[in-house]
Amino acid sequence: MITAEQSEKLRTWFAERLPVDVYESLVSVTVDREEITVVGTVPASESVKEFRERTREQRVEVAREAEELYRRKVAWGVRSGTETTLFTHLAVPVMTRLRQSERQVLDTLVAAGVARSRADALAWCVRLVGENTDAWLSELRDSLDKVRQVRDQGPDIQKSQSE
DSSP: OOHHHHHHHHHHHHHHHHHHTTTEHHHHEESHHHEEEEEEEEOTTTHHHHHHHHHHHHHHHHHHHHHHHHHHHEEEEEEEEEEEEEEEOOOOOOOOOOOOHHHHHHHHHHHHTSSHHHHHHHHHHHHHHHHHSSHHHHHHHHHHHHHHHHHHHHHHHHHHOOO
């Protein structure tokens, strides 16, 4: 996870490099260990499909520079009204160990046809938690930023040990 300051620098970096006519406005720049996702508002006069075709070369050029600089893949998306559409974003495998009671939750979702597999069931659970605890997760992320700030203000242990 990155700090709020790093996130703002990343947003600024993309805002400075994207040509003015790509997005009507830049909505968000989200980052994790593997991927940077850039979402903007599609012009009202344009469909998502038209936008994607018209801006492809510009987005690819900016993505190449960002991928080299930040060592992460770049995904693009647009917001049109209340709908958000992402283009070519990553689905990253994540390994976990689950106890029998936890596996039974996943197996129930599969048996009920909610998910095709345990992996789909786990992704469904993560999406559900994210949707229902958005405010809590946001508060938690803010708290992590504060912990980093306090830690950075503390003594430099590396420097103390070398003296």
